[in-house]
Amino acid sequence: MPDAPASPLDLTRRASGERPVFVAWRAFRKSRIGLAGLAILIILYAMAVFADFIAPYHFDDQERDLQWAPPTSIRFSDANGFSLRPFIHPIRSYIDDDFNIRQEADTTQRCYVRFFVTRDEHRFLELIPTRLRLFGVDPPAAREGDTYYTRLYLLGADLSGRDIFSRICYGARISMTIGLIGSFITLVIGLLLGGISGYFGGATDNALQRFGEIIMLLPGFYLLLMLRFMFPADMSSVEVYFAVIAILALVGWPGLARVIRGMVLSIRGRDFIAAARAMGLHPMRIIIKHVLPNTAGYVIVSVTLSIPGYILGESALSVLGLGIMDPIPSWGNMLQAALSITDLDDHPWVLWPGLFIFLAVMGFNLVGDALRDALDPKRVKG
C-alpha cells in the first residue's frame, strides 16, 4: 500500500506531509452513519439555497379558497386511460342548487405536471430575477360559470391555502442558517474568552470563569424567554432572526469557553509557547496564532454538536409565537398550526415541518459524532 494507514491524528501534525484535512476526511469517510448525516445536511442545504427553484410557489402565495387543502394526489391514470406523464385533476368550485359552495375534483380534465416551467416572477436568492421553477402543473381549460383551481400541494396546504412543501423549502433558509451563524458567534466569543482566560490565568481567568458559571447556572429556557421579552413584540422578521441568534449565543458561549480554557491551560506549558514568548511575540498573537489552532479538533466537533441547539432554540421560540413571524416561514412557526388539537385532528399534514427539524438535528448529530471519532487521537476504533 502506498500511503500510510490513516492514523488517529491531530490537526496540526503534518508528519505524513499530507494536508490534515485530507487525513481527517479519510477517517471520516469510514463512518457510514457520518456519511448518511452529511448526505442529509447536503440535501437540506440544497433545499435552502435553491428554495426559489425547488418550491413550486412563493412562500406567501395564498389561495384562500383552498384553505387546508389535503396533499394533492398525483395520478398516472384515470377513466381515460394511462399516462406516463403524471397529472392532477383540477379542483372545480361551484355553487350547488342549495347555494352551498362546493369543491370537488374535476375528473374529466387532466392538468399535467411539467418540469422546468416558467411561472411567477421572483428573484433567485433575492438577487437574480427569474421565472423558472423546478416543476408546476398546466392551467385548466376554463369553463363558464365555474372556478377552477389547480394547485399542486405535495404536502397539503395551510390555513391561507399556501403550499406547505414550498414553505418548508423556504423555511430551510431560517433553520439551516441560524445554527451556522449562531454557533460561529459562540465560537468567536468562546475562543477569545476561553483563550484569554486560559492564557493569562489569575484574576482575569477568575472573573471570566465566575461570569460564565453564573450564566451556566441560570435556568436556560426561562432565561431564553425573559431575554426574548426584552425585545419589542413588533419587530420585523429580520430583526427577530438576529435577536434570536444573539440570545442563543449569549446563553451558549460559556460551555465552549470553559473547555477551551482547559485546553489552553495545558498547551500553555508546552515548549513552543515558551519559545514564542521568548521571541517577544504579543500575547494576543500567541493566543490566536499558536495556542488556539491546537484546539481545532475539539472545537470543530463541539461546534458541530452545538448547532442542533440553535435549530431547536429557534423552533422552540417560533412554535410559541415568539420567534420568526408569519408570513416568513420557519419550520418552528409552521408547527404553530399543530398546537391546536382540532387543526391537528383535521389537517395532520401541518406536522410535516417537524420532520425536517428532526432531520436537520439528526444530520448534525451524526456528522458531529463521526467527526469526533475521526479527529479524536485517543479513540482507536475497535
Place this chain on the structure above:
Amino acid sequence: MQAYIIRRLLFAVVLIFVASVIAFTILKASPGRAGRSDIDPRLSREYIEQQDRLFGLTRSPVLQYLSWLGVLRLFNSAEVSGILQGNLGLSIQYKQPVAEVIEPRIWATLLLNVVTLGFTWMIAIPLGIWAAVKQYRWPDKLLSALSFTGMSLPGFFMALLLLWIFCSTLNLIPPGGLRSHNHEEFTFIGKVLDYGWHLILPVVVLTFGALAGLQRVTRGNMLEVLREQYITTARAKGLNENRVIYKHALRNAVNPLITILGFEFAGLFGGAALLENVINFPGMGQLMLEALRAKDQSLVMSVFLIGSVMLVLGNLLGEILLAAVDPRVSYA
C-alpha cells in the same frame, strides 16, 4: 470536604442573588409596563394609578427591587415584607399572593419530572448494561439507533406526533392538561387514575428524550469496567460469565451514575418548560410564559428564582455526590 461545601453554599447564595439582579434588570429593560397589558380601556386613570401604587410600580426600579427582596423592611417596618421575610409578593395578573399561584404549579411540574426521572432510570440503566454486554451486536446497534433518534427528535414535535396518533386518531389519551374537566367528581382512585392518564404523554416524551444520554453513559461505564484487569482475572478463574457481569462489573459501572442524579435534580423545573407550553400542562414553564406575557413581575421573579435555586443546589449535590462515590476526587 465540609469547608468545601460551606464555601460552595456561600457561593450559591451569591450566585442566586446575582441571578435575581440579572433577572430583575432584564425585566425592567423590557418594553411595556408591568400589569399594563391586561388593562381594560374602560378602566379609569385613577384606578390604574391606584393599582400601580398597590403593586409598588410607581417607585424607582432600585427601590422596587429592594422592596421585593425585603431589604427595605429591615429598615422600615411599614414596608411590605419581601423574599427575605419569606414573602414572594403579589401577582398583578391573578391579584393573589404569588405563593398561592405558584404552589399548584410546583406540584404539577414536580410530579411530571419525578415520574419521568423514575422511569428514565429504571429503563436506561438496564438498557445501557444490555448494550454494553452485547457490544457491536444487534441489541447494541438497535439501542444506539434509538439513542440517536431520542437525541435528535425534538420533544415538542414528538408530543404533537403522539397527540395526532393517540389522541385524535385512536382517541386513547387526553389532548393535554393535567386533569379532566370533571376531575372533582371522581373518587380518590379515580382522581389518581385521571392524573396518570394525563401524564402518559408528557412522561413518555420526556423519558424518551432523557433515555439516550443516560443509556449511553451507562454503556460507556460498563464497557470501561469490563476492560479492567480484575474482570479478566474473574474470567480467568473460570467464573460463569453472568456472575462476572452482574456480580463484579455491574456495581462498579453503576455507582458513578449517582452523580448524574444530582445534575438531573437541577433540571427538575426547567427541563419540561417547552413541552408544558405545547401540551398545555399547568406547570411552572407554562406559568412563566403566561407571567412574562402579562408582565407580572413578582411572578416572573419568583419562578426564575425557584428555577435558579433548584439548578444551583442540584449542581452542588452532583459535585458532592461525585466526591462521595469517587475517592479520587477531593475538594480539599
